[in-house]
Amino acid sequence: MAAEKNAFVWNDPFLIEDQLSEDERMVRDGAAAFAADKLAPRIEEAYADEKTDPSIFREMGEAGLLGITIP
Template sequence: MSLRILTRAIKPTMLSNTRTMASKSKAFVKYDWTDPLNLESQLTEDERSVRDVARDYCQDKLMPRVTMANRHEKFDREILSEMGELGLLGSTIEGYGCAGVSSVAYGLTAREVE
């Protein structure tokens, strides 16, 4: 079939109806630039809490100390002790006083520490 026959077969009213239906659609989802794939909605409550604890520790305590240790060329061993007390080290291991969280929670922790 040629293009001419196809264009004649389509009625102008069908085109206008399609246009008005598309313009009436108001189901727009607001796009979040900080979470473009909406991964936040797929996290469990435990994973969110582990991420929040890691984020708070890294922003409040870890970052300033790492900056100072870098400037003075010094390694602070207390950082590892604090991370162990928070349960950030060995968090996927069950038993031995470790948290036993999922691999996703561990990945979120690693992301915050990086």
């Protein structure tokens, strides 16, 4: 009899979600929210103009995304 295999999880193929602590999930969710709210609206124009708005780094720092230490 062949060993039964678990179904492949397409949206999390490495099962990262199961390996993250609650704190790590909070960091991930905060970074995703920042990217959606602050980066996504600017990305097309920045890419087309080949420019980076320096203020984005200040905003990332204020959001705690620069120099972050993850336990």
